[in-house]
Amino acid sequence: MITIPGSLQTVGDTEYFLAQERLTRRPGERYLGVRGPDRDFTDLHNSTEGVRYYALSEANAAGMRQRLGWLNPASLGAGLSFGFGDRLGLATPGHIQALRSVLGRQESAFKPVFAQQSVRENARTERTPQQVLDDAMWGAFQEGWGQPWGADADHLKEVSSFSAFVRAGYSFFTVDPGDYVDAGADIESLSQLKVKAAALPWDILHSNPDENRAAYVGQSLNLDGMPLEVDEAAYLRAAAKYGQAIAHVAKMYWALLECKPDGFDFEVSVDETETPTSILEHFYIASELKRLGVRWTSLAPRFPGRFEKGVDFIGDLVQLEREIAWHAAVVRFFGNYKLSLHSGSDKFSVYPLLARHAERNVHIKTAGTSYLEALRVIAGLDPALFRQILELARQRYPIDRQSYHVSADEGQIPLAADLADEALSGLLEDFHAREALHVTYGSALAQFKPLIIKILEAHPQRYMETLRSHFERHLAPFIKQAGA
Ligand SMILES: [Zn+2]
Numbered sequence: 001m002i003t004i005p006g007s008l009q010t011v012g013d014t015e016y017f018l019a020q021e022r023l024t025r026r027p028g029e030r031y032l033g034v035r036g037p038d039r040d041f042t043d044l045h046n047s048t049e050g051v052r053y054y055a056l057s058e059a060n061a062a063g064m065r066q067r068l069g070w071l072n073p074a075s076l077g078a079g080l081s082f083g084f085g086d087r088l089g090l091a092t093p094g095h096i097q098a099l100r101s102v103l104g105r106q107e108s109a110f111k112p113v114f115a116q117q118s119v120r121e122n123a124r125t126e127r128t129p130q131q132v133l134d135d136a137m138w139g140a141f142q143e144g145w146g147q148p149w150g151a152d153a154d155h156l157k158e159v160s161s162f163s164a165f166v167r168a169g170y171s172f173f174t175v176d177p178g179d180y181v182d183a184g185a186d187i188e189s190l191s192q193l194k195v196k197a198a199a200l201p202w203d204i205l206h207s208n209p210d211e212n213r214a215a216y217v218g219q220s221l222n223l224d225g226m227p228l229e230v231d232e233a234a235y236l237r238a239a240a241k242y243g244q245a246i247a248h249v250a251k252m253y254w255a256l257l258e259c260k261p262d263g264f265d266f267e268v269s270v271d272e273t274e275t276p277t278s279i280l281e282h283f284y285i286a287s288e289l290k291r292l293g294v295r296w297t298s299l300a301p302r303f304p305g306r307f308e309k310g311v312d313f314i315g316d317l318v319q320l321e322r323e324i325a326w327h328a329a330v331v332r333f334f335g336n337y338k339l340s341l342h343s344g345s346d347k348f349s350v351y352p353l354l355a356r357h358a359e360r361n362v363h364i365k366t367a368g369t370s371y372l373e374a375l376r377v378i379a380g381l382d383p384a385l386f387r388q389i390l391e392l393a394r395q396r397y398p399i400d401r402q403s404y405h406v407s408a409d410e411g412q413i414p415l416a417a418d419l420a421d422e423a424l425s426g427l428l429e430d431f432h433a434r435e436a437l438h439v440t441y442g443s444a445l446a447q448f449k450p451l452i453i454k455i456l457e458a459h460p461q462r463y464m465e466t467l468r469s470h471f472e473r474h475l476a477p478f479i480k481q482a483g484a
Helices: 058-067 092-103 119-125 129-142 159-168 183-187 190-198 209-216 232-259 279-291 317-334 351-358 368-381 383-403 421-429 431-439 441-458 460-482
Strands: 009-011 014-020 030-035 044-048 051-054 081-084 111-118 150-156 172-175 220-223 226-229 265-269 298-300 338-341 362-366
Touching (some): 092 460, 111 129, 129 159, 150 159, 150 265, 183 232, 220 317, 232 279, 279 298, 338 351, 351 460, 362 368, 368 460, 421 431, 431 441
Parallel strands (some): 081 362, 111 150
Antiparallel strands (some): 030 051
């Protein structure tokens, strides 16, 4: 067994640390090492030279959380934060190294969310909310993180999804009312909009059509020097498009308050809807939620342009910057939440814009990009396995892409057979191969997960280094801006 440096923690007379097995069927597999009088763990693996080694089981994870308070996810509140989704459960140490490398001693300048998975991702990776949280926790323990970190139950659509995440100890809840957003309102006539606005669930919204209309129509808002006039049509469009969604968010918030009274971060995300969220619509959502007593930490509008998975922004950057400046002004008007960027992986041209206009009122979510970096490691260490994963991606892409916003064309993915082993990792820079590999993770893991995990466990340093340099590029633009 090799003790992992940096993992050692002492509580009372007992030392706790992570260790790696050298000579087993799974080289690099990690265990919890315990030296001292504390014997209250289960799943003993072996015991040698006064140290007992235990499996990283659910019970032992819960035991460590009782002993070290910082291993429990915490609500992070205001200020720059970053979500590191991890579909394999081995990426947190690399994420922490990237944070440390960019932040130096100012580790707290960026608040991390180490566990972040949606119900959809959990279904595709066949992991439970508890497993996702425990994996991130062991990663934080391994690195001796010692500071607050969050766990995000992402894209929850119904109240019934809460309980498994609340039970597991999640601290951040992202509610997605996208199914209740009425994109048709964007193009409907005034009379159609009036009918829709009248039919909103006003009992849940604690208002009525006349009162609500009077609160907005005719207002001249001053958003940090940017004037915004609210006319009848714009108001009705906002109400018809988002009214049902606002009611749904309020219902979910009230339900969550009941099952988790001890505080949490709450995000409202409408990013996965058909049409962009206008500035007035953002204002309307925020104003209505505030009136209803909802307290949210971040809000993810649907920005204009295309935010596809694992690739940079596609669209008009000048227009996007103008919109981000306005959205940031709405945030400052209400003054107490962050703009959240979903599908935030690899959006290198967007980070400087967010940093410039929203400064520290930003939350970024990434997920699949850590999986892609794992594939980069596989391409270097096991070209034959990578070729199989790529071939599977080519076959599965037309089916697996359906629930994602992606535009890659499987016909344009280079043929692995034409490439030398050394050239394979270059496919992670190819737009078509990258998106196809990104959205087919569920299919790839169903077939190859044990092989992928085995390689990453056996070469932890290489995976960490790869993640570190990748995430430095995600984090640095925000730190430069803050002058930290
Ligand atoms: Zn999203």
